[in-house]
Amino acid sequence: MAYSSKADIQKExxxxxxxxxxxxxxxxxxxxxxxxxxxxxxxxMIDSYxxxxxxxxxxxxxxxIKQHSITIAIYFLFARRSAxxxxxRKNYEDAIAHLKDVxxxxxxxxxxxxxxxxxxxxxxxxxxxxxFSKGKASxxxxxxxxxx
Numbered sequence: 001m002a003y004s005s006k007a008d009i010q011k012e013x014x015x016x017x018x019x020x021x022x023x024x025x026x027x028x029x030x031x032x033x034x035x036x037x038x039x040x041x042x043x044x045m046i047d048s049y050x051x052x053x054x055x056x057x058x059x060x061x062x063x064x065i066k067q068h069s070i071t072i073a074i075y076f077l078f079a080r081r082s083a084x085x086x087x088x089r090k091n092y093e094d095a096i097a098h099l100k101d102v103x104x105x106x107x108x109x110x111x112x113x114x115x116x117x118x119x120x121x122x123x124x125x126x127x128x129x130x131x132f133s134k135g136k137a138s139x140x141x142x143x144x145x146x147x148x
Contacts, residue, residue: 003043003061003069006035012074021077034077042072049099050109062110068095 010018015030022034046068047056058065075092078084084092101107 001057001061002036002039003046003058003066004039004073006030006032006039008066008070009035009039009074009077012070013077018077021081034080035073038073038076038080039069041076042069045072045096046099049103052103053105054109060111064098064109068099071095 013021018030018035019028022031023029024031024034043057046065050056050058050065061069071091072095075084075088078088098107102109
């Protein structure tokens with residue numbers, strides 16, 4: 001399973017720009033195979049770093065890994081045309097720097113298994129948690145805004 005998708009990339013790049021980056025045949029359409037190849041290449045790079053400390057490929061994709069996949073794949077798409085905008089190059093370099101830190105044990109990527117998510121503290125809310133009252137007089141202990 002890929003860490004990102006064409007739809008993820010389309011949230012960051014317009015369809016016109018994607019056509020320009022992938023349409024080698026001049027058909028005027030997005031070449032999905034080029035996007036898939038860029039994502040696969042990005043994911044392989046991510047695995048090469050994260051595989052030093054985690055089991056890859058990830059079963060549950062941490063959000064930071066998904067974003068790195070998008071960022072690196074976009075960089076690879078631009079690099080096909082030899083004109084990578086400076087912001088795309090910087091984003092790529094930042095993603096690679098983070099992955100190097102992950103591989104060196106200096107940074108984390110968050111939860112990677114269902115067990116990791118199960119151990120996390122989850123927020124809950126009950127009627128007893130309410131800070132404000134529903135229009136009844138306050139003795140000042142519940143934080144009511146009745147007097148305002």
